[in-house]
Amino acid sequence: MRHRLHVSAAALVAASLLLAGCGGGDEETPASDPSSSAPSSAETSAPPEPVFWPLTGLERTGKAPQHPVVVTKVDNTPSSSPQIGLGSADMVVEELVEGGYTRLAAFYYSKVPVTVGPVRSMRASDISIVPEGATVVTSGAAQITINRINAAGIPWITEGAAGVFRDNTRSAPYNLFAHLADISKRLKADGEPADYLPWGDEADLPKGGKATSLTADFGAHSTTWQFQGGRYVNTDSYAAQDDQFPADSVLVLRVKVGDAGYKDPAGYPVPETKFEGTGAALLFHGGRVVKGTWSKDGLTGQIELSTKAGELTVPAGHTWVELVPAVNGEVSFSK
Known part of the structure; x- marks a missing residue:
């Protein structure tokens, strides 16, 4: 997870002076020259905190775009x-x-x-x-x-x-x-967007089990992924070969589905994914799968992921999210 401890040089200097003052003995400490003890600009300056792209978790080096997502x-x-x-x-x-x-x-x-x-x-x-x-x-x-x-x-x-x-x-x-x-x-952003998923580092990911292929079945359509060359390839994609999504991870979330209350022009009832509450989650990354749970407080809440051991984060990169119905949908994977 992206939690870093930053201690300034000024804080370290103050700590060392405090320790010196707490030393034993009655020896008097001579007054020091303030100009010699003041930290230099090189000591007090620290590198800027890194910033990350909200939809990938990857580090951003330039300014944020002027447009929204x-x-x-x-x-x-x-x-x-x-x-x-x-x-x-x-x-x-x-x-x-x-x-x-x-x-x-x-x-x-x-x-x-x-x-x-x-x-x-x-x-x-x-x-x-x-x-x-x-x-x-x-x-x-x-x-x-x-x-x-x-x-x-x-x-x-x-x-x-x-x-x-x-x-x-x-x-x-x-x-x-x-x-x-x-x-x-022509679009203007109103501030920078929040992280869409809980991003982390690959090292934070539990080991999980081996899974080099997976299929998300929605009923009349299924999407199949194969782990190849360090990424997931959509083997039944409709995108041009040189324009496929470069998936580093595939996140499968099992969701409830209701009736949207109307039919399409062909007479089919229109479903409505209920992407709130909680459900089962499968995170595929690096040829392995980690089983967990997702939760979302209301329609506009943040997505949270967890395992029995605690918080689960998605390794920074490009993620394809499969919202597979918990009923009438299937997810299968193999080694």
């Missing part, structure tokens, strides 16, 4: 192939939509690609997924969802706004894309 809703069916822009995301959250399929919430902050898509619609589930202060790029949503998103105070951008366009070489509705780099320049 931009979350783009991306289609995740064969019709989306090839997905564009996933390779530049800081983090991706995969969530259930109607019919047992999934949709992606791709998070951008430290790096913003030129183009992202295909862009699809929001769900009420996004209220508990999108971090405070972020803006969502979407193809819209059902009116009942828009009402809830607006009530939650989440700003969103859709077709008709500058930077959102149709690619006429693709078929609708899988042809909506966003010039994310241009869009982000």
Whole structure:
């Protein structure tokens, strides 16, 4: 975990003087020259505290971006192939939509690609997924969802706004894309975002058990990962080979799913992920898996992870989060 003890040189000098004053004997200590005992600027100056990216936990060397986190809703069916822009995301959250399929919430902050898509619609589930202060790029949503998103105070951008366009070489509705780099320049951040996950160092991670492959099954769709070359490769990704998300970790959270209260145009009931409360967690990193528990106080609470031994942190890096239904969803892994 990122807890560091910093002691200034001035504090060390003061401590040494105190110890000297507490020494035994009646010998008088001669007065010292104040100019010679004063700490130099080199002694009192300390390196600045490191700062970290909120969506990866990696150390940041420059200034924070002027734009907020931009979350783009991306289609995740064969019709989306090839997905564009996933390779530049800081983090991706995969969530259930109607019919047992999934949709992606791709998070951008430290790096913003030129183009992202295909862009699809929001769900009420996004209220508990999108971090405070972020803006969502979407193809819209059902009116009942828009009402809830607006009530939650989440700003969103859709077709008709500058930077959102149709690619006429693709078929609708899988042809909506966003010039994310241009869009982000017009957005203003209201402070720096909080950490999305509890970040830590790889050395903090419990040993766990060996697991070099895993599959998250949502019903009609499953996502499979293989640990290769120090990272996790999505072997059934719809992204172009050179534009896949560079996953250092895969975090599987088992979640409750309810009914959003309406049906999609095809007549399927729309599910709503209940990303609050508590549930089982599986953290895959370095070819191993650590079993634990996640908790979240309300829809907008911070995500906390733990094992029986105590707090669990995610090694800094790019993380793909699978929100797999606790009922009607499955997670399997193998050595």
